[in-house]
Amino acid sequence: MEYYPCPICKEPEKMLLRYPNMVCSNCLQSGIWADKEQTQQIQFMNTEFSGGFTSIINNNYVKQHTCYIKGHECYADEARFGGIIIQCFDNDQFTDVRLEDKQPRKIRKISNNHSE
Ligand SMILES: [Zn+2]
Secondary structure: OEEEEOOOOOOEEEEOOOOOOEOOHHHHHOOOEOOOOOOOEEEEEOOEOOEOOEEEEOOEEEOOOEEEEOOEEEEEEEOOOOOEEEEEOOOHHHHHOEOOOOOEOOOOOOOOOOOO
């Protein structure tokens, strides 16, 4: 475990190394939205005990990975060992953050890279 700044609020939080762009729990509690206008909430869950991914919008099961938190586009997916992980790559300022090993943090834009 190492501390990484949350991609949205910049508060350092313990993040799994595998997911350095994880959104912190405070931001997750602020609301997760299916649309950029933040009118429709979305929930994510595993489809099986061992994993799988589904999302729920308005009691409908969909497989939408994209969500919005505090106006930032985020990407939800099943975590490697179960559970759901939500990451945010939608922040240009984030490229200036340097990790403890002095390597500049690489940023990946997620838009249009994922086909359903
Ligand atoms: Zn945060």
